[in-house]
Amino acid sequence: MAKHFLFGKVPHALIALIVQGCAFVLAAALCWLAIQLDFHFPGFLPSAFPNLAVLLIAQGIIAYFLSITFRMAHWWRYIHLLFPLAIWVALALDIPTGYFLLGFLLTAALFWSVFITQVPFYPSKPEVWNAVSELLPGKKLRILEIGSGLGNFAIRMAQLRPESYVEGIEIAPLPWMMSVIQSKFLRSPALFRLGNYEKINFANYDLIFAYLSPAAMPDLWQKALLEMGGESLLLSHEFPVPNIQESQKLIFSSDQRECYVYKMSQYRPA
Numbered sequence: 262m263a264k265h266f267l268f269g270k271v272p273h274a275l276i277a278l279i280v281q282g283c284a285f286v287l288a289a290a291l292c293w294l295a296i297q298l299d300f301h302f303p304g305f306l307p308s309a310f311p312n313l314a315v316l317l318i319a320q321g322i323i324a325y326f327l328s329i330t331f332r333m334a335h336w337w338r339y340i341h342l343l344f345p346l347a348i349w350v351a352l353a354l355d356i357p358t359g360y361f362l363l364g365f366l367l368t369a370a371l372f373w374s375v376f377i378t379q380v381p382f383y384p385s386k387p388e389v390w391n392a393v394s395e396l397l398p399g400k401k402l403r404i405l406e407i408g409s410g411l412g413n414f415a416i417r418m419a420q421l422r423p424e425s426y427v428e429g430i431e432i433a434p435l436p437w438m439m440s441v442i443q444s445k446f447l448r449s450p451a452l453f454r455l456g457n458y459e460k461i462n463f464a465n466y467d468l469i470f471a472y473l474s475p476a477a478m479p480d481l482w483q484k485a486l487l488e489m490g491g492e493s494l495l496l497s498h499e500f501p502v503p504n505i506q507e508s509q510k511l512i513f514s515s516d517q518r519e520c521y522v523y524k525m526s527q528y529r530p531a
Contacts, residue, residue: 276331280341284324292316313352317345388513389498389520390414393470394421396494396511396522401425402467407458407481408432412440412451414470419451427451428466430458463488472498479503491526 292315324341390413402425406415409429419427429451431437437455444451463469463485471481482502485495499518501507508527511520 276333277328277337277341280324280327280331280333281320281344284320284327284341284345287323288316288319291319314346314349317349320345386513386515387417388515389511390417391421392511392513392520393468393496394418396509397422397468403465404428404468404470405430405458405461405463405466406470407461408471408473409440409453410436410472412436412443412453414472415440415451415453416444416447416449418470419449423450429453430456430461432457459484463493464490466493468494468496470496470498473500475500475503485523485525486528489525491529493525495523495525497521497523 321342321344324345325338328338328341393414394417402422404415404418404422404425404427406418406427406429409415409431410433412429412431415427415429418425427450429440431440431453432455434455437453440453443449444453459480466489469485469489471477473481478497478500479502481497482495482505489495498520501521502523505523505528507521508524509522511522513519
């Protein structure tokens with residue numbers, strides 16, 4: 262992946278911006294060279310084909326191959342290929358710029374976590390929440406959901422385990438705000454904070470529940486090893502920790518995705 266290539270832990274969205282910038286410069290240089298050499302694009306394209314579209318198609322193709330060079334995930338390649346042409350289509354349709362600003366603000370508020378942590382929005386299901394509650398011992402616990410989204414897991418856990426302290430943390434502003442509103446409306450004792458879970462000390466919790474992404478799992482595991490107590494549990498829904506054997510696996514009838522349970526005492530040196 263790109264973060265193991267040239268850019269360390271630079272977010273993929275920033276790498277994508279660099280790729281598109283380089284592709285635009287190279288595409289513009291190629292088009293300028295073609296003009297200087299008196300090369301006529303209509304020789305292989307319809308005569309009415311806009312010159313801007315030619316530039317953006319070249320940009321997309323170059324960005325596609327640059328994303329391969331930078332070892333970005335495969336889906337990024339198609340985003341890079343189609344994104345410049347999508348810009349031309351939007352310009353051709355003459356869509357008012359205010360809609361783009363509104364779309365950007367809504368998208369940023371909902372998916373800001375993707376830029377910061379490479380973790381998209383994944384909601385879990387009620388069967389998962391109930392199974393996690395049944396897994397826990399019958400005593401007061403401190404439970405944290407990282408990447409809490411709309412807050413459904415934390416709110417349900419607070420209902421199932423009223424003796425416990427339940428908290429959720431979400432980095433994207435819009436889901437966090439919706440989780441706060443939902444908890445107030447339902448009068449749930451679950452608390453939600455806006456921020457990055459990397460700044461939280463896992464030692465303060467008995468259970469960490471995560472539904473993140475494969476990209477986040479190695480760093481999450483290292484943080485759990487350093488901070489979580491021996492009697493605590495780390496649960497990751499759908500995405501296992503690479504090269505680490507889970508202590509237990511929860512399987513669901515209504516959800517083909519499994520939940521991986523890691524009892525931290527199992528991974529402590531003897």
